[in-house]
Every structure is written in structure tokens, then in C-alpha cells.
Amino acid sequence: MSLPAYPQPRHIAGAAGPPGPDYDADVIILALDRAEDTVAAIASARAQVGIDRHVWVADQGSRPENLALLAAAVEGAGDATLVQLDRNWGVAGGRNRATALGMGRCIFALDNDAEFAGPDTLAQAVRALEAEPDLAAIACRILIFSSGADDLSSWGYPPGLLPRSAECFDAVTFVGAGHAIRRSDFEAAGGYDDALFFCWEEFDFALRAINMGRRIRYRGDIAVRHKVSGERRFAWNGTRWYHFVRNRIYIGLKYGAGLPSLLPRFFAYQVKGAINGVLSQGLRAGPAALQLARAFRPTPEEAPLYRLSQAARNYLAKNDTAHRGGLPRRVRAELLAALPKAAAR
Template structure:
């Protein structure tokens, strides 16, 4: 089997589109079918929905295929294996040609029928915005999904507002394709966790902004049993990837020692110390192997403008050393993301 094989739906869009919606699937057929339906019902903008399956069981794949059978505005493609979040999104994005790419988790839905139009319009109106970070709501309550709040907690009272941020949350976001490609796409070595922040750093070094839009929302089905357990591999990937991306953006291993030790303290307090200890050597190995994609080496060098942007949009909202120690080192890992033990 080749890396990607067409399964159901249109083989290509039948008309030019403004937005490619990408959805990664891996089982969870009912949720994925609902996500597809939500995307296809979006109005006000020409779109095509690309569903990229990364290894669903045959029954789940059949149910997803049925949802797009004969659809002119949706395509289901199956990959040869699970390439992770970063690799899967890269492959899904490459299937389309629209100037805007909206990534929707397969356990999420658009909050309103014109959410996609709102996101595309936000990019059209501001050429220096490379990504729109959506507000993530709990599907069942429409309250803010705290497990998907990817910004300083002090900004949470402003969740309904709009402001510049340092990253975006993967559950629902829009990217300008030209900027995504110029930045070198996602780093597939990350597999999952921190892939959005890594890409955001490169976009920011390109002089672009990441804009959080509290008026552009998706509804997320927060389900602990469907998340990677902290007691499995999630904490390992979390620590490994964070250290790795710092090193590939110029930090020396020695300067990262305090961060590494802080992670070990938090891991010990949460029963996942072994994962964190193994993450350090793994990050060093990844950093030694890393080579910037052609034409992107400058996006990994120090940038005073990027440092200023990050200070204004992120560090300024995180509080003093004591507050960060309590919240980011001594705190419990998010309960909603623990999964079964």
C-alpha cells in the first residue's frame, strides 16, 4: 500500500475552494462522523473537508467512509500508518490547495454555522496574522474547556475577547497556507505535543502574529478515556518535545537544566518521574539529529523582535517566580487529560 490511499468521497474538489478543513481520524467513528457533518454544514465560504485516517479499525473506517460516500465536498484518505498529529496534519494539509487551512479535532464541532467563515475572514482582514486560535468550549456545557486553554491562566477571564498570543490550540485553529509552508510545516519528529508552539515560534520569527479570537469557537468533547494517559507516554512526549524545541531554537543544554529539574519535580509529584527522566536524553538525541528544512534556517536563530513579541503576549501574563513555581512546577497535571490508569 502506498502512504496514502483514497477511500471515499470526492477524489478532489469539484470547484475552487477558499478553505481546506482537515480532520485526522483514528477510531472514535461516531465523534468523527459528527465532526465531518459539522464541517460540511458550514456556510458562507467555499470549503472542502479532508479526512485523513491513521489506522482506524475496519468497522470504524467503514462508518467514516459511509459518512462521505458520494459527497462532492469531502474526501477520506487512509494513511499507511499513524504519523502522529504533526505528520498527519502535514499530509492532510498537502492534499488541498486553498489559501486557508482549518484544522478540526475529530472530537470537536464548529460552534456556529458560520465559524469557518469567521476564521477565514479574520485572516483576510489582517495579512500579518498567520494563525487564528479559536476559543475551545466544552461541547456539553459551552463553558471554556480548561484542559484546552493553551495560554497563561491570567488571560482566562478574557476568553471572550480577542488578543495576540504566542501559540494556538490544535483542537480548532486556522492557518494561512502560504505562511505554514514558508515556515516549514510541522516538525514530524514531535509526533504529538508542542507541535503548535514550535510552528508558532517560526511564524513569529517571520514577523507574523498569532491571533486569539474569543468570538470564533469550536465545541470540544472532553473525554478523559480517549486521551493519552499521563501514565502512558504523554508526559515523556511533553518533556522531551519541550526541551527539544528549545534546543533547536538555540538554547544550550546547560541553560535548560533548571527546566529539566523542574519537570522532574513535577513528574515525581504526579507519579510519572520515570517518563521525565528518559525524556532528557531523548531530547538531546533529537536535537543532535535536527536539520532545518531548506530555506528555514533563519527561523531557528535568535530574534529580538520575536523575543519582544513573546514577552508581551506570553511572559508578561504568567506572573512572578513564586506563582509560576506553584502553578507550573508544583501543580497537578490536568485531571481531564490523565486518562485511565
């Protein structure tokens, strides 16, 4: 597989292109307002040392005054570029288009409300990928910017592994706020699925990478600090829950799960949505997931990536299911986690 040939976005400021055909890493930052945080993220990326890298900022519709602030942050820079995409493609589509601009061997995605924990964080991530050739991606530890504590809203792994947040372990996904991907694996797996727009896009990519015989490695010693900005975020009473449910059911269908096997998960999501006052979002997500699945037509070349091999199933069982337990236990945990939120409301 390979990435599509995307239209060239409008160049706003900074370098006209990458530094050359062979360098260590591209740092990609998606922008949609949040100008102050994004400028800080750009500065953090440009301050990374001990590595050849280029910073790409892809704007997806910021207000003119905010776009001007971003342009000022990279004006005249030889190591950074600001472009504006033709529309808001979401996280999945935006990352695809930003990634396609570069040629670095590693792609580090940094949220625009996050910063590298230290000046050599990027170099650490690249060295980690180079040290283990079968790794497709490095998942960083995500810390709360203000306190340095673990950002529990960005913990995408089994709850039982949280006490090991400072350690390293194989995983079945990674968190978008800060992660590194080997470019050759990103391209071989076909990048992200634009249709997801937002939510679960990392898991969807990881499944294909795992099916290619690659690993995902959580590194608690490589961190980014996350501000968890509220501006322009999907609120749970907006569309976030809709995307969460729709995309997770769609991914199940993509990888061959039958509707009967997905119904317990779907019903559990409806109960959780009802408890938290967003039942209508979850109900709308079901038909939308079916519509996406019907429209999904992998080519013969792509189709094998969506049929999980026994080796991939064993990897998922060892590194995720074994830590979570069976479906009844997971459903119970989801519902119990929702109850305090309902009580608070």
C-alpha cells in the first residue's frame, strides 16, 4: 500500500519544502485556532536537538488573526513550514496530509496543546525506533503540563497497566497527543483512514501494523506534556461520543467482526451514553458505522491487512485482552466508570 497523492496545500510561511530526501524526523502539528498553545508547540518542536528534523504545521481553518500568529512563529524559518489545508480533514485526514509533505524516516505527531518534555525527547523517540527494527510506532507517556502527573484522559491502555506508566511495554495502540511512527510502516499500512475523522484512528492504524508483523511499544521514559486545552475540542456533549461509538463499531466491521459479536459492545455504549446524557449520539452512531462499513472497499492489495492473522490475534490477546479480561468484565468496568460522572451531573 501507499499514501494517496494529495493536492499540494497552500504555503503560508517558513521553508518551501523539506531539507532533503534523507533526514531523521518530521514533526507534524495540526492547527485549528488555539494559537497561543500552537505557537508554544511549534517552539518546543523547533527546540529539539541532536537530530535532523523538520516541523510541519498544517492549519485546518483557523481564524485569520490566529493564522497570522502561526505564520509569525515560522516566518523565515529554515526548519519549519506552515501550510493551510483546503478544509478541516479532522485528525486522521489532517495527519495524513501533513505526513505526506515530509520525507523524514520518523514521523512524530505532537498535539497543538502539547510540548516535548525535554530538548532531546524527539531524539530519544527516533533512537528507540532505530534500536528495534520491528517497531512500527512508539507511544509516549502523556503528562499533564502543569503538574507532571499522568494525564488520565490520555491513557489509552488497560487500566491495570497504569501503575506501570513510567515503564515500557508492548501495546496495541498509541495516544495521539505524542507518538512516533516509522515512515516506511506508515506508508505500507496505508496511513490513517480519513473516514474516521476523529477518534480511534491510532488503533485502526495499529491493527494493520500488527497484522504486518510489527509491534507498538509504549515508552514511559519518553514523554510529552499535555495542556488538555478546551478550545476547539470535541466536547462529550457535542460530537465526541458520536465519533467514539461510530468509529469503534466501524473498525470492528472493517476487520471482520460480525454484527452479533459487536452488539454487546454497542449496547454497553448506549447504557454509558444514557448515564452521561448523550444517548442520542450513541444511537446515531450505529447506522453511521454501518454506512461507513458498506462504503469501505479495500483493493485486493489492501484486503489482507484487514484479515487479522493468528499471529496478530495472539499479539492482541497477550498485550491487551490479557490485561482487561473478557467482554463481561470490560463492560462492567465501562459502566462503573460512567456512574461517578452521572452522579456529578
